[in-house]
Amino acid sequence: MKKAIFPGSFDPITNGHIDIIQRALPLFDEIVIAIGVNSNKKYMFSLEERKSFIEKTFEGEAKVSVKTYEGLTVNFCERINASFILRGLRNPADFEFEKAIAHTNRSLSDIETVFLLTSTETSFISSSIVREVIQNHGDYDHLVPKAVTGS
Ligand code: ADP
Numbered sequence: 001m002k003k004a005i006f007p008g009s010f011d012p013i014t015n016g017h018i019d020i021i022q023r024a025l026p027l028f029d030e031i032v033i034a035i036g037v038n039s040n041k042k043y044m045f046s047l048e049e050r051k052s053f054i055e056k057t058f059e060g061e062a063k064v065s066v067k068t069y070e071g072l073t074v075n076f077c078e079r080i081n082a083s084f085i086l087r088g089l090r091n092p093a094d095f096e097f098e099k100a101i102a103h104t105n106r107s108l109s110d111i112e113t114v115f116l117l118t119s120t121e122t123s124f125i126s127s128s129i130v131r132e133v134i135q136n137h138g139d140y141d142h143l144v145p146k147a148v149t150g151s
Helices: 015-027 047-057 073-079 092-108 127-135
Strands: 003-008 030-036 064-069 084-089 112-117
Touching: 003 015, 003 073, 015 030, 015 084, 015 112, 030 047, 030 073, 047 064, 073 084, 073 092, 084 092, 092 112
Parallel strands: 003 030, 003 084, 030 064, 084 112
Antiparallel strands: none
């Protein structure tokens, strides 16, 4: 059984994340969306809100579940028997950052990181840009799933 985790902060989940998850569904039997908890980081949305946005978005999708974790991503993978880490790539900066993390993870475990390239329509979306738009009272309906806007 091919089990992957899609780790991230999801503060909040965006249409960019959804694109990657939907396109990864045919590749895996199970995808666990894994919200990493970092007590030093400030979030706009609480852990409960972030989890609930994702659960509502993937309601009825049997292959997708949501979990939270603390500590190293590879340790979490081992705990839940996931052999793959799924990540999305938007640009060269993502690639450089992800390359170092993937190499480090390979040095710590046998877990493979699988990258999918962003779709052209969602390549510009990031959670940080969405937070910026929200803070400045802009329209963000087209950037996130309905669960986030509450509409
Ligand atoms: P992190 O805090 O680890 O960066 P994020 O929640 O921002 O977590 O992102 C989780 C994953 O989703 C990362 O692999 C990131 O590159 C990917 N991602 C985020 N936005 C997009 C997008 N618009 N297109 C493709 N992948 C994306």
